[in-house]
Amino acid sequence: MRIYKTGEIRNVAVVGHGASGKTSLVDALAFVAGTSKRHGSVKDGTALTDYTADEIERKYSINLALAVAEWMDTKLNLIDTPGYLDFTGDALAGVWAADGAVVVVSATAGVEVGTEKVWDYCEQRRVPRMFFVSLMDKEHADFEKVFASIKNRLTPKVIPVEIPVGEGAEFHGIINLFSKKCHLYKKGTKSGEYEEVDVPSEYQDRFTKYSQELIESIAATDDALLERYLGGEEIGRDEAIRAMKAGMARGELYPLFCGAAEQTFGTRALLSKMVELLPSPAERPPVTAETWGKVEQITLQPDDAGPFVAQVFKTISEPHVGDVTFFRIYSGSVKNGQDVFNAPRQATEKLNHLCVAVGKERTEISELHAGDIGVVAKLRDTHTNDTLSTQARSIVLAKIPFPEPVITVSVEVKQRGEEDKLSTGLHKLHEEDPTFHHEYNAELGQTLIRGLGERHLEIVVGRLARKFGVHAIIGKPKIAYRETLRGKGEGQGKHKKQTGGRGQYGDCWIRIAPLPRGSGFEFDDQIVGGVIPRQYIPAVEKGIVEAKERGPVAGYPVVDFKVELFDGSYHDVDSNEMSFKMAGILAFRNVSPSCKPVLLEPIMEVEVWTPDEYQGAVMGDLSSRRGQILGTEPDGKLVKVKAHVPEADLDRYATSLHSITHGRGTYRQKFHTYEQVPPDVASRVVDARKKEHEEEKE
Numbered sequence: 001m002r003i004y005k006t007g008e009i010r011n012v013a014v015v016g017h018g019a020s021g022k023t024s025l026v027d028a029l030a031f032v033a034g035t036s037k038r039h040g041s042v043k044d045g046t047a048l049t050d051y052t053a054d055e056i057e058r059k060y061s062i063n064l065a066l067a068v069a070e071w072m073d074t075k076l077n078l079i080d081t082p083g084y085l086d087f088t089g090d091a092l093a094g095v096w097a098a099d100g101a102v103v104v105v106s107a108t109a110g111v112e113v114g115t116e117k118v119w120d121y122c123e124q125r126r127v128p129r130m131f132f133v134s135l136m137d138k139e140h141a142d143f144e145k146v147f148a149s150i151k152n153r154l155t156p157k158v159i160p161v162e163i164p165v166g167e168g169a170e171f172h173g174i175i176n177l178f179s180k181k182c183h184l185y186k187k188g189t190k191s192g193e194y195e196e197v198d199v200p201s202e203y204q205d206r207f208t209k210y211s212q213e214l215i216e217s218i219a220a221t222d223d224a225l226l227e228r229y230l231g232g233e234e235i236g237r238d239e240a241i242r243a244m245k246a247g248m249a250r251g252e253l254y255p256l257f258c259g260a261a262e263q264t265f266g267t268r269a270l271l272s273k274m275v276e277l278l279p280s281p282a283e284r285p286p287v288t289a290e291t292w293g294k295v296e297q298i299t300l301q302p303d304d305a306g307p308f309v310a311q312v313f314k315t316i317s318e319p320h321v322g323d324v325t326f327f328r329i330y331s332g333s334v335k336n337g338q339d340v341f342n343a344p345r346q347a348t349e350k351l352n353h354l355c356v357a358v359g360k361e362r363t364e365i366s367e368l369h370a371g372d373i374g375v376v377a378k379l380r381d382t383h384t385n386d387t388l389s390t391q392a393r394s395i396v397l398a399k400i401p402f403p404e405p406v407i408t409v410s411v412e413v414k415q416r417g418e419e420d421k422l423s424t425g426l427h428k429l430h431e432e433d434p435t436f437h438h439e440y441n442a443e444l445g446q447t448l449i450r451g452l453g454e455r456h457l458e459i460v461v462g463r464l465a466r467k468f469g470v471h472a473i474i475g476k477p478k479i480a481y482r483e484t485l486r487g488k489g490e491g492q493g494k495h496k497k498q499t500g501g502r503g504q505y506g507d508c509w510i511r512i513a514p515l516p517r518g519s520g521f522e523f524d525d526q527i528v529g530g531v532i533p534r535q536y537i538p539a540v541e542k543g544i545v546e547a548k549e550r551g552p553v554a555g556y557p558v559v560d561f562k563v564e565l566f567d568g569s570y571h572d573v574d575s576n577e578m579s580f581k582m583a584g585i586l587a588f589r590n591v592s593p594s595c596k597p598v599l600l601e602p603i604m605e606v607e608v609w610t611p612d613e614y615q616g617a618v619m620g621d622l623s624s625r626r627g628q629i630l631g632t633e634p635d636g637k638l639v640k641v642k643a644h645v646p647e648a649d650l651d652r653y654a655t656s657l658h659s660i661t662h663g664r665g666t667y668r669q670k671f672h673t674y675e676q677v678p679p680d681v682a683s684r685v686v687d688a689r690k691k692e693h694e695e696e697k698e
C-alpha cells in the first residue's frame with residue numbers, strides 16, 4: 001500500500017443499529033475498490049472486519065475493526081463498528097477517531113434505537129454524515145418509509161442523492177440525481193459493475209421531484225447559489241457537490257444513498273461520494289489538547305509540521321500477537337520504528353512494525369501522515385484512551401467519553417486458587433475496554449464486574465477463559481444489608497476467667513438507644529468514680545465496635561444507635577484491656593437482641609428516561625419492584641421518571657428496561673438511604689443468610 005498524504009485520507013466510521021449491514025458494507029467497499037481481494041460474508045464468517053473467534057461464532061460485530069478502500073487516489077480508512085448497545089463503547093470510539101460517518105439504516109427496519117444512539121455520538125463529535133439505506137434487496141424493503149423515518153426521528157435535513165429502481169427482490173438499479181443517470185446492475189454483478197442508461201420513463205416523475213428537492217436543499221445552504229437558482233440559472237454538478245460538502249461540514253445537509261452491499265449494488269457510487277463529500281483530516285476543525293505537566297491549552301493542526309500527537313482509540317489482544325493498538329494521529333507524522341512517549345504513564349514506546357490494518361491483515365508501512373490511522377503491536381504500557389506524543393513535546397488529548405456501565409454481576413472462580421489470575425485478567429480487560437469495570441467488595445466478599453449489558457459481560461467472561469485461562473462463573477451481586485435497633489435496652493457484659501495463675505476480669509453495663517437514620521454509631525462514656533479505670537474504657541468501646549459488625553437479626557453490621565457505658569467493675573490483678581474488650585462484646589451481644597432489632601436495606605434513587613408511550617409500563621414495572629414513584633417530568637423528547645427502589649429488586653434492571661422500552665429507555669441509579677425491610681421480605685433474607693452461613697461452615 002502506498003503512503004497517503006493528509007489531504008488524500010478519509011477516516012469514515014460506519015455506524016448504525018445492529019444487523020443493519022455495516023460489516024457487509026465495509027467488506028463490499030474494500031472488495032469493490034480492489035484493496036481486499038476476496039468478497040467475504042458475515043454468514044460464512046469471512047467478513048473482513050468480523051474476524052475474532054467470538055464474532056465468527058456469533059455472526060455479529062463485537063469490536064470495532066478497520067478496513068481500507070483505495071479509491072480515486074484516496075485512502076478511505078473504514079471503521080466498522082458494532083451495532084449492539086452492549087458494545088456501544090466501540091461505536092463511540094469509532095466516531096471519535098473519524099472525520100465523517102456513514103449511518104447505515106436497514107431498508108426494512110428504518111431508524112432504530114441503535115441508529116439514534118450513534119446519531120447522538122456523531123452530534124457530540126460534530127462529524128459530517130451521510131446515510132446509506134442498506135438491504136434494499138430484502139423482502140419488504142421500503143425506501144420511502146425509511147426516508148420518512150430518518151426525517152421524523154433523526155433530522156429533517158436528510159436529502160436523497162439516489163433513488164432505487166425496484167425494491168426487495170425487484171431491486172436492480174439506482175438513479176443518481178447528480179449525474180441524472182440510471183445505473184442498472186447486471187445479473188451476476190460481482191463488484192458493483194453496472195450499465196449506465198437514461199432515467200427510465202416510468203421513473204421520470206419521481207426523478208424530477210427528487211432532483212428538484214435536492215437542488216433546492218443545496219441552494220438553501222448558500223445565499224449566492226440560491227439567488228442564481230431562483231434567477232433560473234442551472235447549477236452544475238461540481239458546483240452542487242462543492243456546496244453540498246460545505247453544507248455537510250456545517251451540519252446543514254445529510255445526503256442519503258442506497259444499495260445492497262451483499263450484492264455490491266450501490267457500492268461504487270458510495271465510494272466516490274465518500275471521497276468527494278466527506279472531509280479529509282485537513283478539512284476538519286483543529287482539536288484542543290493540553291501540554292503535559294504545565295497544563296497549558298494548545299490547538300493541534302492536522303499538519304505534518306506539528307508535533308506528533310495520536311490518540312489510542314482501541315486496544316485488542318490477539319492470539320499469538322498480544323496487544324494490538326489502534327491510534328489516530330491528530331498532528332505531526334510518524335515513522336516506522338520511531339520512539340514515542342506516553343506522558344501520563346511516563347513510558348517510552350517504540351513503534352516497531354508500524355502498520356495499516358485491513359481486517360486482521362496488517363501491512364507494514366514506513367510512515368504515516370497527520371490525520372491517518374495506524375496500528376502497532378506489542379506496546380508495553382499503553383492502553384485505550386491514552387495519548388502518544390514525544391518526550392520533547394509531551395501532549396495529552398481529552399479522553400474519549402466512554403459510556404458508564406449499567407449492569408453489575410458478581411464473578412467467582414470455578415477453581416480455588418485462581419483468584420490472582422482472575423484479578424490480573426479483569427485488570428487487563430479493563431485497560432482494553434474502558435466500558436468494562438471491576439472491583440473487589442470486601443464487605444460482600446465478592447468480585448463485581450460492571451458493563452453495558454449481559455452480552456457484554458458474557459463476552460468478558462469468555463475472554464477471561466480464553467486469554468487468561470481463568471474459568472469464572474457469573475452470579476448475583478450480594479446486597480449490603482444493615483441492621484438497626486429500634487428500641488432501648490440495658491444490660492451487662494461480664495468476662496471472667498480463672499485458669500490458675502493470672503485470670504481475666506472485665507465487667508461493664510451499657511444502655512442502648514436508637515439514633516436517626518444515617519447517624520452511624522455513638523459511644524457515650526458516663527463512668528464516674530473510677531468503677532472502670534480510664535485506661536480500659538476505650539477497650540470496651542473497641543469490643544462494641546467489633547461486635548456490632550455482626551447484628552442479632554442475620555449477622556449484618558448494625559448502624560444508627562448509641563451506647564452509653566454507665567457502670568462496671570474491675571479486679572486489681574486480673575483486669576486488662578483484652579478482658580474489657582471481651583466485656584464490651586458480651587454486653588452488646590446480651591443487650592442488642594432485646595432492642596427491637598430490624599433489617600435495613602439499601603434504597604436507590606433511580607432516574608429512568610423513556611419515550612412517553614412506555615411511561616406506564618416503566619412505572620408499573622418499578623412499582624412491582626417495590627419502588628416508590630416520586631414523580632415524572634418531560635425531558636427533551638423523553639419522560640423522566642424518578643423513583644426510590646430497593647437495590648435488591650434492581651437486579652438486571654437494565655435488561656428489563658431494555659425489553660420494556662424496546663431498547664429506548666436508559667437509567668441512572670445512586671444510593672439514597674437505608675430503610676427497614678418489610679417483614680415478609682426480611683424473613684426470606686434471614687433464611688438465605690442462614691443457609692449461606694451453613695454452607696460456609698461445610
Ligand SMILES: Nc1nc2c(ncn2[C@@H]2O[C@H](COP(=O)(O)OP(=O)(O)OP(=O)(O)O)[C@@H](O)[C@H]2O)c(=O)[nH]1
Pocket residue numbers: 016017018019020021022023024025042043059060061062081082083084134135136137138259260261262263
Ligand atoms: N439481503 C441482504 N442481506 C444482507 C445485506 N447485507 C447484509 N445482509 C445480511 O444482514 C445481516 C447483518 O449483516 P451485518 O453486515 O453483519 O450487519 P452489521 O450492521 O454489521 O451488524 P452488527 O455488527 O451486529 O451491528 C447478515 O445476515 C447479512 O448477511 C444485503 O445487502 N442484502
Ligand SMILES: [Mg+2]
Pocket residue numbers: 022023024050060061080081082083
Ligand atoms: Mg457488524
